[in-house]
Amino acid sequence: MSDSLLNLSINEIHSGLTGKKFSAQELARAFIAHIKKTDDDIKAFLSYDFDGALAQAKEIDEKIALGEEISQLAGVPCAVKDNILVKGLKATAASKILEDYVAPYDAFVIEKLKARGALLVGKTNMDEFAMGSSTENSAFQKTKNPADTTRVPGGSSGGSAAAVASRQATVALGSDTGGSIRQPASFCGVVGLKPTYGTVSRSGVMAMASSLDQIGPFARTVEDAEILFDAIKGKDRKDATNVETKIRNPKSEIRNMRIGISKEYFGEGIDAGVKAAVEKAIAGLEAKGAQIKEISLPHTKYAIATYYIIMPAEVSSNLARYDGIKYGYSTHHRSAHDPLDSVYFKSRSEGFGREAKRRIMLGTYVLSAGYYDAYYKKAQKVRVKIKEDFEKAFEEVDVIATATCPSAAFKFGEKTKNPLSMYLEDIFTVPVNLAGVPAISVPCGTAGGLPVGLQLIAPWFREDALFTAGKEVEKQDL
Amino acid sequence: MDIQTIKHIAKLSYLEFTDEEMERFAKELSAIVDYVSDLEKAPTDDVSVSVSPHTSLSNAFRNDSDSLKENLDEAAALLEAAPEREGGYVKVKAIL
Numbered sequence: 001m002s003d004s005l006l007n008l009s010i011n012e013i014h015s016g017l018t019g020k021k022f023s024a025q026e027l028a029r030a031f032i033a034h035i036k037k038t039d040d041d042i043k044a045f046l047s048y049d050f051d052g053a054l055a056q057a058k059e060i061d062e063k064i065a066l067g068e069e070i071s072q073l074a075g076v077p078c079a080v081k082d083n084i085l086v087k088g089l090k091a092t093a094a095s096k097i098l099e100d101y102v103a104p105y106d107a108f109v110i111e112k113l114k115a116r117g118a119l120l121v122g123k124t125n126m127d128e129f130a131m132g133s134s135t136e137n138s139a140f141q142k143t144k145n146p147a148d149t150t151r152v153p154g155g156s157s158g159g160s161a162a163a164v165a166s167r168q169a170t171v172a173l174g175s176d177t178g179g180s181i182r183q184p185a186s187f188c189g190v191v192g193l194k195p196t197y198g199t200v201s202r203s204g205v206m207a208m209a210s211s212l213d214q215i216g217p218f219a220r221t222v223e224d225a226e227i228l229f230d231a232i233k234g235k236d237r238k239d240a241t242n243v244e245t246k247i248r249n250p251k252s253e254i255r256n257m258r259i260g261i262s263k264e265y266f267g268e269g270i271d272a273g274v275k276a277a278v279e280k281a282i283a284g285l286e287a288k289g290a291q292i293k294e295i296s297l298p299h300t301k302y303a304i305a306t307y308y309i310i311m312p313a314e315v316s317s318n319l320a321r322y323d324g325i326k327y328g329y330s331t332h333h334r335s336a337h338d339p340l341d342s343v344y345f346k347s348r349s350e351g352f353g354r355e356a357k358r359r360i361m362l363g364t365y366v367l368s369a370g371y372y373d374a375y376y377k378k379a380q381k382v383r384v385k386i387k388e389d390f391e392k393a394f395e396e397v398d399v400i401a402t403a404t405c406p407s408a409a410f411k412f413g414e415k416t417k418n419p420l421s422m423y424l425e426d427i428f429t430v431p432v433n434l435a436g437v438p439a440i441s442v443p444c445g446t447a448g449g450l451p452v453g454l455q456l457i458a459p460w461f462r463e464d465a466l467f468t469a470g471k472e473v474e475k476q477d478l
Numbered sequence: 479m480d481i482q483t484i485k486h487i488a489k490l491s492y493l494e495f496t497d498e499e500m501e502r503f504a505k506e507l508s509a510i511v512d513y514v515s516d517l518e519k520a521p522t523d524d525v526s527v528s529v530s531p532h533t534s535l536s537n538a539f540r541n542d543s544d545s546l547k548e549n550l551d552e553a554a555a556l557l558e559a560a561p562e563r564e565g566g567y568v569k570v571k572a573i574l
Contacts, residue, residue: 104555240538305514316491323492325570327559332571340571341492349494357493362507364491365479366514375514381522420509 005030006167010076010224013170017064017075024057024064024075028119031077035121035168041149043141044163046082047090048122053077060117073231074117079169081160082123083130083206084215086110093206094138095128097322097329097351107204108239109173109215109232116231121169124159128353129319130180130208132156133425136416137355147189147451151409154184157218161188164218171228172218177209178307179404179429181216182441186404186453189443191225191470192218194429196461197436198243200229201236209314210241212307212433222442222470229463250464252398254472255289257465260397264300265428271407273447277478278403281444281454284476285401285469293397297389302382303431308423309366309379310434316363319356322348358419387435394459399469402428404441404453432457440466445478479508 005027008016016022032050039045060074080086083093085103087110092098106114113120127137135143135158145153146166153162157174161184164172174181176194185192193216200215207213217228236242261282266275286292324330324347331338331346338346352360366375393400406427415422432439437460441453454473458465484500484507495503562569 101559104559105552237538237540299520302517302520305517308510308514309517320492325560326568327556330561332561338571340573343571344492345494348492352493357491358503358506360491360493361484361487361503362510365483365487365507365511368487368490375517378517378520378522379514381525382517382520384525385520385522419506420513423510 003030006034008170009221010072010170010227013076014070014072014074017060017070020064024060024119025054027075028053028057028077031119031121031169038166038168041144042146042162042166042168043143044124044159044166044168045079045122046092046094046125046140046159049086049089049120052089053119053121056117056119071116072227073113076118076171077121077169078113078118079121079124079160079163079172080110081126081157081172081174083126083175084110084173085204086120086123089123091123091206092140093129094126094140095351095353095356096139097347099139099329101328105204108201108236110204112232112234124157124163124172126159127156128356129206129315130156130175130177131315131355131359133179133183133422134410134415135159135184136412137353139353142412145188145409147187148409148449151411151450152187154187154409156180156184158184160218161185161190161192164188164190164220170219171224173215173232174218175205175208175213175215176433177212178311178433179426181218182404182429182439182453182455183425185218185441186455187409187451189451190218190220191222191440191442192216193225193229193440193463193466194432194438195229195233195463196438197433198241199233199245199438199461199463201234201239201242203236203238207318209311210318211314212311214433222440222467222474225440226467245461247461250462252462252465252468254285254468257290257399257469258293258397259285259290259469260293260295260393260400262295262297262300262393262400262402264297265402269406269427270403271447274403274405274407274452277445277447277452278401278454281473281476281478282401284478285472288472290469295393295397295400297393297431299382299385299389300431303386303434304423304427306379306382306386306434307426307430308362309375310383312359312363313367313376314363315359316367319352319360322351324348324351355419383434386431390431390435390437390457390459398458398462399465400457402455402457404428404455408447408450408452428455436460438463438466440470442470442473444473444476479504479511
């Protein structure tokens with residue numbers, strides 16, 4: 001009984017609770033027992049909130065007993081990436097500089113989930129401040145890929161992807177700045193959505209690169225990802241870039257859906273097994289009545305360079321707030337004679353990990369006098385060209401299909417020695433963030449026994465097209 | 479990027495490094511900067527804007543006064559996180 005609870009979808013949990021087949025507390029206890037059994041090995045979580053989850057479950061059971069209505073997400077176990085604030089719980093972003101930091105308020109998305117009665121079981125591991133593609137940049141632990149524990153789960157939301165893949169939670173929240181939801185979803189064999197920029201409030205998520213960051217869901221099915229997305233989106237005045245969807249009741253069908261294939265995404269550098277799996281999934285969509293069209297996104301080759309200027313520039317500015325004065329790791333009490341700026345220098349140098357420092361340095365460099373025009377301003381212009389590529393493509397197609405990543409999950413340590421090789425991992429995911437469009441990674445079979453993800457990209461605010469096409473991919477026998 | 483540049487950027491970033499770390503950063507950052515320098519080749523003469531707003535944003539205004547009372551607890555919790563406080567303020571060391 002308790003094992004089968006771990007595999008339920010959101011709707012199955014809802015009907016099970018309302019039909020009194022099991023209680024929310026039984027469900028919570030089954031997940032907690034499973035986390036305790038598996039997480040010593042997987043290490044998906046940095047901290048747990050079992051008491052909070054059980055208290056929430058008790059409340060839901062009381063509501064059901066009284067015959068009150070419960071929300072669709074009530075009792076659904078959810079893991080939360082550790083850069084998203086949950087009031088009263090630690091929020092470390094996997095950084096030593098926030099090792100003992102306790103969130104003083106809830107993120108907007110957490111308010112939404114709490115109001116709906118989701119069970120927040122714990123905070124998940126990640127690359128420090130969401131900087132990385134393997135979760136190896138965590139200051140605290142390495143998370144294993146449940147599909148092959150000798151390999152990384154991807155990153156930066158590796159803990160959330162691994163938690164959902166190993167049934168430690170039904171769904172999870174992550175953040176995606178250059179692929180940090182889609183790439184780990186692909187590596188671990190689960191669904192991951194990066195919503196349209198501005199759709200989900202960033203209030204309460206630690207800022208990494210504010211013009212690119214977006215919170216999104218992980219799930220085992222497209223339907224569950226859709227339900228979680230619907231729950232966390234919406235207007236929030238605390239995020240000035242937050243916008244309400246203008247499209248009313250969008251509807252899309254797979255029949256006659258025009259799916260674009262860009263040659264820039266299928267060239268050299270993509271693993272043969274990954275390519276074959278992705279092509280098979282696309283052929284499956286064609287068999288269902290979709291039209292496949294060749295398109296071109298000619299500025300794709302500049303996307304990584306553009307991203308590795310704009311992102312670190314924003315990082316260097318956003319991470320200036322960690323100064324040992326207001327919160328977090330501080331050398332303030334170390335010596336009475338130290339002047340103020342030594343608190344800045346020492347707190348930051350001792351608190352930040354290597355990748356965070358690397359990006360702060362890079363960002364400070366591209367923004368510094370004499371280099372600003374050549375790097376930052378130029379990158380902003382190329383970003384416009386990349387966005388225009390997508391605008392043009394979406395005049396001809398409804399959805400673009402690519403591999404989420406050029407290869408399947410790699411081994412621990414394989415890419416840590418050469419930062420540039422780790423950066424190139426993001427080649428297929430980064431253009432999406434630069435343009436602000438939504439994209440989903442859906443499992444589409446395996447390559448060499450490892451999960452492969454199909455990335456579907458839609459025009460601004462057309463997540464509905466991603467869900468329609470994604471559900472068709474799920475139905476295929478891959 | 480030479481060591482002099484690394485030293486200058488480190489100072490601007492409020493970061494301190496050992497000589498060994500600086501050498502490693504010089505090497506790694508040079509490789510990354512070489513790679514991103516490829517952007518020079520991208521034709522952008524027709525792009526007039528230097529920022530790319532990718533959603534239709536408008537200014538969001540609100541009254542300066544609302545919800546202040548409810549936020550007092552939150553303000554206290556935020557202040558609580560500072561290493562030293564005095565009378566509702568964060569206390570810092572001497573600047574000079």
